[in-house]
Amino acid sequence: MTESVRKEIEELRREIERHNRLYYVEARPEISDLEFDKLLKRLEKLEAEHPEYDSPDSPSHKVGGEPIEGFQTVEHILPMLSIDNVYNTYAVREFDVRVRKYLQRDEPLDYTVEYKIDGVALSATYENGHFARAVTRGDGRRGDDITHNARTIGGIPLRLQTDSPPAVLEIRGEAFIANSDFARLRAEQKGRGETPFANPRNATAGALKLLDPKESARRRVRFLAHGTGYTEGIWFETHVDFLRTLRELGVPATPDVEAFRGIDAALEHGQQLIENLHALDFEVDGLVIKANSFDLRDELGATSKSPRWLIAYKWEKYEAVTQIEDITIQVGKTGTLTPVAHLKPVEIAGTTVSRASLHNRDELERLGVRIGDQVVVEKAGKIIPHVVRVQEDERTGKEQEFEFPERCPECGGDVVQDEGGVYVRCINPNCPAQLRESLRFFASRQAMDIEGLGIKRIEQLIGAGFLTSFADVYRLKDKQEELLELERLGEKSLENLLAGIEESRSRPMWRLLTALNIRHVGASNAQVLADRFGTLDEIAKQSEEALAEVHEIGPVIAKSVYEFFQADVGKGIIDELREAGLNFGTPVERQEDGPKPLEGKTIVVTGSLTKFTRDEVKEFIHRLGGKASSSVSKKTDYLVAGEKAGSKLDKAKELGVTVISEQDLFEMADGAPPVDEAGESEA
Structure with missing residues (x-):
């Protein structure tokens, strides 16, 4: 009987640890919070009945322990230095010049780019794979020992998931409260008649300094790692290797971190991260750019204040609270159904904001947004506004849930969700919204840059039956008499429009490739493909594997490009544009390939x-x-x-x-x- 209990306890621990990893590290939970709590309560019951099988590493001890009398101050073995801050890309490039000058190197360096989480800096140390202690940053030299509360933090496992742990591994990162948890926390506070917390960071800092760990646990603090401190028995070659190892050990790390050659590529990726801020469930106040190589970090060292090998590119956060008056669906150029929040106009960073994208169905559900909700809207660095969280404590009961449509609101056609993705798309190729948005993008400055062909003119020409495809744009010159019969299209306006269309015929091939609206292919990727293959026809000949081998392309983009050029629809578009006389590029002159001694290696x-x-x-x-x-x-x-x-x-x-x-x-x-x-x- 006792042996069967021991086996059940071990199995429960493994199962709970697996679900903790799925939730905190891999962000793909398989069970609900209620189901998880049932597993945990069963484990706690068995351990209480059979204390001989208890263990300090058991996940049941994540929330527990007796209140303490106060905090001890602990000296960091390696100082937790601060980071120098800059507020524009010019200063980031100056940082790169400074680093390369110090190293006496002319060639570009590899940099990583990651989100700077607006939380509380924390150090968690493991000894022989077991969680030993957690310390706040303090003054950088000494911090408070908050081990009793850190045991309750999601993302700090009580033991590392490895059979050969290092002797010592100090992991540094950020403690924070997710926006979704913060919204619930404020609502609970208001329900108890308490004054709600002002922001997630203050609530996090307060949770870490509570003397009772059970009270701290109620705030659901989480942890994301971003760096290392003192170690014994383990060494990392690069920051990317370090983060990969952490995930293998069961410790969640800052998401979407990649390495890039040169500061320009790093900044370009940084812009993508900024544009994806809406998908995050935590507060961010900047980006951190780091030298990827640990050897170079050792060479660069640090000043008395901060390391020389990293910089924080920060921005001012502009926020306001306003009301969602309505939610509508916008159908994009690839058929994507995007929910849009119509806001009660509010001024943020000197501009009036009345709309904000809610991006996709999953984002809508994550935020839990309802029509009538009071929401926090942010413009980080004065970029496109996004909804950060709902003020659940402000709800009156009159708010209305929004039902995401099961059919395309523009054409009534079928919609499907991307396989393994988050976007819902209309799959009707004749959807008028897709045609309208595709033509708008085709004529935009980032694509064919056709002067005079704006959205109002496109809608007019579609409505009159003149535009049903990209190639129809270049057939307009043969229909001038019919076009002059349209309202608000006089001779001069038509002359300017046709001149803009004619000028676009000679645009560089990469612009045409961009304008084709192939999924995942933007201007930068189009330029890479144009430089590598020279002509549109040469790109169309390539296998999916050959496209994937091109630097900066990879398998996802390669699959999308290959499928476009192999599909009958794609072939038809290319044939029509060829007949229209557009610039299909110039063949790239290459030397003879020669022998392939590494073929297949x-x-x-x-x-x-x-x-x-x-x-x-x-x-x-x-x-x-x-x-x-x-x-x-x-x-x-x-x-x-x-x-x-x-x-x-x-x-x-x-x-x-x-x-x-x-x-x-x-x-x-x-x-x-x-x-x-x-x-x-x-x-």
């Missing part, structure tokens, strides 16, 4: 190189027929080890991957066989 490069930059070595590998990969696995054929090769070299040796030098790789162009680091030819 997967190569990983690690450490500092002397003959190549990172982009050059990838191109070199590609030219020899190989595939450049970023991670070592059993499928890796060669690891090119430069100076200061780190964990990837260790992993390659562990897996038996052939390790070669940069010189070996260079000589492969002449067909020389690779030589492993012991000097023995693979042949």
